[in-house]
Amino acid sequence: MGRRLRVLIADDSAPTRESLIRLLSFHQDFEVVGEAADGEEAVDQARLLQPDVILMDINMKPVDGITATEVISTEMPRSVIVMMSVQGEQEYLRQAMAAGARDYLTKPFGADELVNTLHNAYERESRRWLQVVPGSLLPEHQGKVITVFSAKGGVGKTTIATNLAALISHELEKAVIIVDLDLQFGDVPVLLDFEPRRTIIDLVERTEWGSEEVRGCLHQYSQHLKVLAAPVRPEEAELVGGSHVKQLIESLRPLADFIIIDTAQNFQEPILAALDESDEIAIIATLDIPTVKNVRLCLDVMQGVLEYPVDKTKLVVNRDAEDIGIKADFLEEKLGISICAKIPSDGRLAVQAANTGVPFVLSNPKAPISQGIRDLALEIAGGEDLTAASWTGAANQGFFGKILHRLRA
Numbered sequence: 001m002g003r004r005l006r007v008l009i010a011d012d013s014a015p016t017r018e019s020l021i022r023l024l025s026f027h028q029d030f031e032v033v034g035e036a037a038d039g040e041e042a043v044d045q046a047r048l049l050q051p052d053v054i055l056m057d058i059n060m061k062p063v064d065g066i067t068a069t070e071v072i073s074t075e076m077p078r079s080v081i082v083m084m085s086v087q088g089e090q091e092y093l094r095q096a097m098a099a100g101a102r103d104y105l106t107k108p109f110g111a112d113e114l115v116n117t118l119h120n121a122y123e124r125e126s127r128r129w130l131q132v133v134p135g136s137l138l139p140e141h142q143g144k145v146i147t148v149f150s151a152k153g154g155v156g157k158t159t160i161a162t163n164l165a166a167l168i169s170h171e172l173e174k175a176v177i178i179v180d181l182d183l184q185f186g187d188v189p190v191l192l193d194f195e196p197r198r199t200i201i202d203l204v205e206r207t208e209w210g211s212e213e214v215r216g217c218l219h220q221y222s223q224h225l226k227v228l229a230a231p232v233r234p235e236e237a238e239l240v241g242g243s244h245v246k247q248l249i250e251s252l253r254p255l256a257d258f259i260i261i262d263t264a265q266n267f268q269e270p271i272l273a274a275l276d277e278s279d280e281i282a283i284i285a286t287l288d289i290p291t292v293k294n295v296r297l298c299l300d301v302m303q304g305v306l307e308y309p310v311d312k313t314k315l316v317v318n319r320d321a322e323d324i325g326i327k328a329d330f331l332e333e334k335l336g337i338s339i340c341a342k343i344p345s346d347g348r349l350a351v352q353a354a355n356t357g358v359p360f361v362l363s364n365p366k367a368p369i370s371q372g373i374r375d376l377a378l379e380i381a382g383g384e385d386l387t388a389a390s391w392t393g394a395a396n397q398g399f400f401g402k403i404l405h406r407l408r409a
């Protein structure tokens with residue numbers, strides 16, 4: 001067979017898990033990528049690791065294997081679940097198969113039986129997918145890459161990147177991955193309130209990696225939003241080079257509809273690679289003179305030195321307020337580029353979102369600041385990349401319906 005099958009083992013007995021790992025370690029077709037001690041952990045691990053096959057014990061506490069099977073087979077139908085039971089659990093087994101398990105093993109079982117059952121269940125399922133969804137073994141997505149950049153620190157890049165990702169994934173139900181490329185001081189996990197278990201470093205340390213390995217390093221934030229975290233320690237940043245970022249973006253494209261990259265304000269190799277590979281760059285500016293100067297320099301580099309097409313760069317004004325700062329049309333005139341979206345200033349909501357770890361587009365979707373993010377999403381994530389069906393579906397979901405209405409008016 002081609003690549004090794006990635007297996008997750010869920011059993012509440014540690015010795016059983018160990019002996020299964022040992023059995024599979026003798027077989028070159030399998031790689032045990034994770035373990036779980038109950039159903040809840042199995043769901044978490046499955047979300048994180050997206051295994052090919054899950055060996056799932058029926059009876060686990062507090063959350064059993066049937067409950068986990070129900071969740072996993074709905075959320076991750078490509079992960080094939082093989083149940084493990086003991087004699088006398090026929091009724092449970094029936095329930096597990098009804099919940100979405102594809103095969104079962106009755107304990108105790110030998111190595112050959114284990115290997116054959118895993119192989120057969122996976123191959124049967126792959127054939128079924130090919131029939132049901134022609135081309136389903138081909139990449140599922142061809143993600144659009146949007147980098148959020150600025151020529152100055154503290155202008156709101158991370159705030160905008162996280163809220164944009166949350167909005168596109170939540171309201172449009174598009175698969176989104178946010179990548180934290182602020183390699184020294186990345187704070188996407190802080191703004192989304194989770195502690196990364198894996199980071200970009202887990203990838204670059206490998207000699208070979210691609211989409212499957214990247215998938216294993218993503219944190220599942222919500223149903224449609226995943227995150228690749230920056231290194232935990234600032235000194236690890238230098239381990240990431242431009243070629244890593246290029247490879248990373250190539251590996252990410254098949255995994256999502258949109259890849260949103262948060263950056264630090266520099267033109268070093270990793271960020272340059274991200275800018276090169278991006279379909280669009282959102283340049284964040286605030287309405288003050290130093291920012292105007294820096295954005296001008298930044299546009300000079302992108303258009304003059306790097307020779308990016310003019311429509312690759314989009315100017316976004318953050319902390320827009322009519323009464324203070326320079327006027328937006330002055331900015332447009334000085335920069336020779338029109339503003340694509342304006343995000344209003346709302347210190348209270350921005351800080352509250354940062355402190356609670358919930359993006360304001362989710363906690364306060366009707367606030368003007370959220371509407372600003374929605375306008376930006378429409379500008380950079382809209383167009384031909386979003387099918388009419390997505391917009392129509394979204395039309396039933398409140399605000400996007402109003403935007404659609406406005407667009408059509």
Ligand SMILES: Nc1ncnc2c1ncn2[C@@H]1O[C@H](COP(=O)(O)OP(=O)(O)OP(=O)(O)O)[C@@H](O)[C@H]1O
Pocket residue numbers: 150152153154155156157158159160182263264265318319320343344345346347348350351354369
């Ligand atoms: N539209 C807004 N209205 C009010 N405050 C905002 C707005 N956008 C961002 N802020 C606040 O500005 C500060 C800087 O925001 P953020 O961390 O997103 O900027 P950044 O460009 O990512 O910074 P860095 O360069 O340090 O990575 C934060 O305190 C944030 O809450």
Ligand SMILES: [Mg+2]
Pocket residue numbers: 157158159182187263
């Ligand atoms: Mg930031």
